[in-house]
Amino acid sequence: MRNTARWAAALGLTAAAVCGPLTGAAVAAPGAAPSSLYAPSALVLTTGHGDDAATATPERAVTLTCAPTASGTHPAAARACAELRGVGGEPDALKPAGDVMCAKVHDPVVVTVQGVWQGKRVSYEHGFGNACVKDAVGGGLFAF
Numbered sequence: 001m002r003n004t005a006r007w008a009a010a011l012g013l014t015a016a017a018v019c020g021p022l023t024g025a026a027v028a029a030p031g032a033a034p035s036s037l038y039a040p041s042a043l044v045l046t047t048g049h050g051d052d053a054a055t056a057t058p059e060r061a062v063t064l065t066c067a068p069t070a071s072g073t074h075p076a077a078a079r080a081c082a083e084l085r086g087v088g089g090e091p092d093a094l095k096p097a098g099d100v101m102c103a104k105v106h107d108p109v110v111v112t113v114q115g116v117w118q119g120k121r122v123s124y125e126h127g128f129g130n131a132c133v134k135d136a137v138g139g140g141l142f143a144f
Contacts, residue, residue, distance in 0.1 A: 039119035041066040041081075041089075045074065045144065046112045047134070053125050056110045062144045067118070079140030089117030091124040094137050102132035109134045111142050 043064045050056025063072035066081035074080050087093035091113050109131050113124040128134040134142050 039067065040116045041118050042072075043113055043115035043117065043122060045142070046114075047142065047144065048110055049108065050110055051108045051127055053110050053112050056108075060144055064115075075144055076140045080143075083139055083141045084117065089120065089122060091122075091126070091138075091141070094139070094141065096133070096136045097139065100132070100136035102130065102136060105130050107131070111138065 043066075044061060045064060046053070046058060046061040048056035048058040048060075062074040064070075064074040064077055064080055065072045066077075066084060070077040070081040083094065084091070107130040108127055109129075110125065110127045111134060113122055115122055128137065
């Protein structure tokens with residue numbers, strides 16, 4: 001139960017920090033001109049050890065904004081945005097690197113991606129057998 005509360009608190013606080021500025025556009029007067037030429041792309045990525053986000057121990061959370069430029073607390077924001085653009089903002093479409101060899105050690109890691117990609121809601125959760133498998137699939141996106 002404590003892990004669930006920690007995940008909820010971490011996700012809630014980071015989502016408020018990232019998506020808070022996006023709410024201003026939602027309450028703008030009808031017919032108002034858009035304030036930007038770019039559709040909003042603001043995401044919160046989390047990682048932790050466990051089988052799923054509800055029971056995992058949270059370890060890190062980062063923010064990622066990809067429009068108009070790559071920014072946020074993600075350590076490789078430009079690479080992560082490029083990877084997301086390459087799969088149309090669908091983390092499920094990421095493929096594992098073919099040249100990575102991982103030990104078959106069961107130490108589950110879960111990753112979540114929540115937010116908005118080019119104006120479309122994103123909600124992604126995926127469990128990996130261990131951190132090596134996560135890094136092989138996520139490349140720069142999950143490297144935080």
